[in-house]
Amino acid sequence: MLESTDVFVIGGGPAGLAAAIAVRQQGFEVAVADGAEPPIDKACGEGLMPDGIAALQRLGVTLAPQHTQPFSGIRFLAWGLSVDAPFPNSASGLGVRRTTLHDTLTERAASLGIDLLWRTAVTAISNDAVHLGRTKIRARWIIGADGGNSRVRRWAGLGSHRRRNCRYAFRQHYRVTPWTDRMEIHWGPSAQMYVAAVTGEDMCVALVSHDQRLRLDEALRGFPELRARLADAPITSAEKGAITTTCTLKRVCRGNVALIGDASGTVDAITGEGLCLSFSQALVLADCLRSGNLSRYQQEHRRLALRPQLMAHLMLTLDRRPRLQRRTLQVFHRRPEIFRRLLALHVGAVSPMHLALDGLTLGWGLLTA
Numbered sequence: 001m002l003e004s005t006d007v008f009v010i011g012g013g014p015a016g017l018a019a020a021i022a023v024r025q026q027g028f029e030v031a032v033a034d035g036a037e038p039p040i041d042k043a044c045g046e047g048l049m050p051d052g053i054a055a056l057q058r059l060g061v062t063l064a065p066q067h068t069q070p071f072s073g074i075r076f077l078a079w080g081l082s083v084d085a086p087f088p089n090s091a092s093g094l095g096v097r098r099t100t101l102h103d104t105l106t107e108r109a110a111s112l113g114i115d116l117l118w119r120t121a122v123t124a125i126s127n128d129a130v131h132l133g134r135t136k137i138r139a140r141w142i143i144g145a146d147g148g149n150s151r152v153r154r155w156a157g158l159g160s161h162r163r164r165n166c167r168y169a170f171r172q173h174y175r176v177t178p179w180t181d182r183m184e185i186h187w188g189p190s191a192q193m194y195v196a197a198v199t200g201e202d203m204c205v206a207l208v209s210h211d212q213r214l215r216l217d218e219a220l221r222g223f224p225e226l227r228a229r230l231a232d233a234p235i236t237s238a239e240k241g242a243i244t245t246t247c248t249l250k251r252v253c254r255g256n257v258a259l260i261g262d263a264s265g266t267v268d269a270i271t272g273e274g275l276c277l278s279f280s281q282a283l284v285l286a287d288c289l290r291s292g293n294l295s296r297y298q299q300e301h302r303r304l305a306l307r308p309q310l311m312a313h314l315m316l317t318l319d320r321r322p323r324l325q326r327r328t329l330q331v332f333h334r335r336p337e338i339f340r341r342l343l344a345l346h347v348g349a350v351s352p353m354h355l356a357l358d359g360l361t362l363g364w365g366l367l368t369a
């Protein structure tokens with residue numbers, strides 16, 4: 001049994017595996033423990049934005065084309081309107097089953113010689129060690145990647161966070177030939193449906209709403225166009241639920257402990273950014289560990305979160321105000337360049353200065369709509 005390692009990662013979800021890979025690429029010995037075993041599934045919209053794919057490439061992770069489906073942009077549908085924009089610079093996003101992503105990350109981690117301890121729950125941490133029941137493994141650095149309800153966060157005294165906008169999500173897969181090369185977000189007065197093709201013959205549909213009793217089947221009645229498309233499609237997975245929140249931590253590291261992924265704060269699922277954010281955090285964290293400077297991770301983590309948080313704020317404002325949602329869609333429909341620039345901002349291709357200009361145009365459009 002392993003007695004010591006340079007870096008111990010608690011949680012082998014996407015964030016934990018990405019962190020382990022990034023840190024290993026910097027030459028550290030790494031171990032990962034997770035209470036579950038691969039492939040770990042989770043309710044998710046299963047869309048990777050172009051910046052997330054770029055981060056995966058830097059981690060040496062290649063998703064097999066036959067198990068993924070590219071998408072070229074985003075479409076919003078609501079109130080009988082449809083607005084659409086491609087990603088800037090002809091970039092693509094990727095739809096990928098969560099289990100496929102997990103398998104691929106696991107294979108990459110194993111190929112780098114990372115110690116993978118599955119079905120192994122971490123029960124405590126101390127100054128220089130991680131405890132697995134009675135077994136103690138010494139570690140110079142500890143990374144908490146144990147998800148939104150992180151215990152590492154509490155153990156390390158990093159627990160004070162603001163939890164906002166708790167929403168409920170359910171996802172299911174349908175066997176149907178993709179009818180679009182866009183990722184679609186269907187907006188209803190009190191819920192959204194997030195639709196992405198994950199292979200050439202499967203679509204993932206995720207419902208996000210404030211109503212914890214609402215399930216996909218019932219919610220689809222409020223989205224007749226989508227319902228018609230899925231009417232004869234066999235359902236190929238069990239409905240899986242999750243809670244999605246937007247929450248920020250005051251601190252994401254203390255002493256030799258750093259948090260990553262949902263353990264270090266969350267953005268609402270509607271942004272489709274959680275995975276991408278954790279891959280970018282992994283690369284930055286590994287670099288900070290190499291230079292032995294975790295305080296830089298704190299700053300960089302905050303910087304990385306700003307854009308997704310801004311997008312989450314915009315989307316949640318539309319979610320809460322159906323009339324504003326309708327007017328905004330009308331403005332996007334009349335001025336598609338505003339939607340295009342918002343998408344470019346979302347994926348980090350334009351500066352917030354552009355957004356300020358578009359914000360004025362959008363504001364004027366809303367006043368005059």
Ligand SMILES: Cc1cc2nc3c(=O)[nH]c(=O)nc-3n(C[C@H](O)[C@H](O)[C@H](O)COP(=O)(O)OP(=O)(O)OC[C@H]3O[C@@H](n4cnc5c(N)ncnc54)[C@H](O)[C@@H]3O)c2cc1C
Nearest residue numbers: 011013015034035044045046047122147169261262274275
């Ligand atoms: C409905 C929904 C849709 C989403 N859609 C998208 C999307 O389309 N695109 C996108 O980029 N993001 C999306 N997200 C966000 C994304 O799913 C999360 O950001 C991502 O799962 C975070 O990964 P993680 O590794 O931090 O956490 P998790 O995936 O929660 O992994 C945490 C792991 O830690 C393990 N663990 C916990 N405690 C312990 C312990 N004590 N010992 C050992 N192991 C432990 C767990 O078993 C688990 O495997 C969505 C989220 C939701 C809810």
